[in-house]
Amino acid sequence: MMVPERSEGGMTDLLYFEDVKVGDTERFGRYEVTREEIIEYARQFDPQPFHLDEEAGKASPFGGLIASGWHTGAMLIRMLNDHSIPRAATSGALGFDDLKWVKPVRPGDILSVETRVLDKAESRSRPEIGVVKVESRVLNQAGELKMSLVSIILYRRRR
Amino acid sequence: MRYWEDIKVGDTAILGSHTVTEDEILAFARKYDPQPFHLDREAATRSIFGGLIASGWHSCAIMMRLSVDHMKREQLAGVGSPGIDSCRFVKPVRPGDTVTVRTEITESWPSKSKPIGFIRRRADMLNQHGDVVLTVIGVGMFQRKGEPQPQARRADT
Numbered sequence: 001m002m003v004p005e006r007s008e009g010g011m012t013d014l015l016y017f018e019d020v021k022v023g024d025t026e027r028f029g030r031y032e033v034t035r036e037e038i039i040e041y042a043r044q045f046d047p048q049p050f051h052l053d054e055e056a057g058k059a060s061p062f063g064g065l066i067a068s069g070w071h072t073g074a075m076l077i078r079m080l081n082d083h084s085i086p087r088a089a090t091s092g093a094l095g096f097d098d099l100k101w102v103k104p105v106r107p108g109d110i111l112s113v114e115t116r117v118l119d120k121a122e123s124r125s126r127p128e129i130g131v132v133k134v135e136s137r138v139l140n141q142a143g144e145l146k147m148s149l150v151s152i153i154l155y156r157r158r159r
Numbered sequence: 160m161r162y163w164e165d166i167k168v169g170d171t172a173i174l175g176s177h178t179v180t181e182d183e184i185l186a187f188a189r190k191y192d193p194q195p196f197h198l199d200r201e202a203a204t205r206s207i208f209g210g211l212i213a214s215g216w217h218s219c220a221i222m223m224r225l226s227v228d229h230m231k232r233e234q235l236a237g238v239g240s241p242g243i244d245s246c247r248f249v250k251p252v253r254p255g256d257t258v259t260v261r262t263e264i265t266e267s268w269p270s271k272s273k274p275i276g277f278i279r280r281r282a283d284m285l286n287q288h289g290d291v292v293l294t295v296i297g298v299g300m301f302q303r304k305g306e307p308q309p310q311a312r313r314a315d316t
Contacts, residue, residue, distance in 0.1 A: 044224070045220040045221070045224045046223050047224075048227055048237075060238075061239070061308060062239075069239075069240060070216070070219055074216050078190070078191045078192065081191075081192060081194065085194060092207075092208075092248070093248065094248065095215065095245065095248050096246050097244065097246075098242070098243075099242050100241065100242040101240060
C-alpha cells in the first residue's frame with residue numbers, strides 16, 4: 001500500500017477502521033471557486049451553456065454561470081485529499097450514495113466541508129477491511145449547503 | 160428539440176466511447192485527486208491496484224461528457240440533475256482503456272410544482288473487454304413539451 005504507516009515526521013498515527021467512531025465529525029477545507037476554473041472544467045467534461053458562459057447562464061433556470069455538479073464533486077475530493085485521506089489507512093472507496101446537488105455553486109463561492117461518520121461494519125469477505133460510511137456536506141462561506149453525499153470507504157483494520 | 164415526454168421507461172442507448180490517456184489521468188489527479196495510485200506510475204505499481212488508475216471522479220466526469228455529447232446529438236432539453244442515488248467504482252480504469260457508456264431509463268415522473276419532468280437512469284461504463292467499471296444511477300430533469308423553460312431563480316434564493 002502507498003499510504004505510509006505513519007505520517008511524515010511520525011507525529012500522528014494513521015486512523016484505522018478500529019479508530020473510526022460512528023458520530024465523529026470534522027470541519028475543514030477552503031476552496032475558492034473561480035469563473036476560469038468553472039469554464040475550464042466545463043469545456044472538458046460538461047459543456048452545457050450554463051457552465052460555459054455568463055450570458056447563457058443568465059438565460060437559464062439558474063440565473064447565472066454555475067459550476068458543473070461533477071466539478072463540485074471534484075472540488076470535494078480535493079479538499080478530502082488535502083485533509084482526511086493522507087491521515088486514514090484506506091484502500092480506496094466503493095463509491096457513494098445519496099449525492100444531492102442542493103444549490104448551484106457560483107464564481108466567488110468559498111467552499112468547505114463537514115464530515116460525519118454514519119456507519120461502520122466489518123467486511124464479511126475480507127477480514128483485513130472494514131467499510132465506513134461518511135457523509136460529506138459542502139458549504140459556502142455563508143453556510144449554505146451546496147452538495148452532500150455519503151461515501152463508502154474501505155478502511156484497513158489493525159492487525 | 161426532444162422533451163421529457165419523448166423519453167420512455169425502458170429506453171436504452173449507447174452514449175459513446177472515449178479512450179483514456181495516461182496524460183488525462185495524471186492531469187485530473189494533479190488538480191483534484193492526488194492519491195499516489197492516480198498520480199505516480201511507480202507508486203501505483205506498488206499499490207494494491209498494481210498500476211496507474213483513473214480517479215473515480217475522473218471516470219464520472221468522462222461519463223458526464225459522453226452524456227452531454229449524446230444530449231446535444233439527440234437535441235434533448237435537459238435542465239440539470241438534483242442528484243445521484245448511487246455510484247459504484249466497480250473496476251479500475253487504466254491508461255489506454257476505451258470506455259463506453261450504456262444507459263437505460265428506469266423511471267419517469269412529472270414535477271408537481273414546475274414545468275419539467277424527471278427521469279431515473281442507470282448508466283454503466285464498460286471497458287474494451289466488456290467489463291463494467293462504473294455504475295451510476297441518477298435523476299435527470301427535462302423540459303416538458305409546450306412549456307416555457309423554467310423561470311430563472313435568483314442567485315440569492
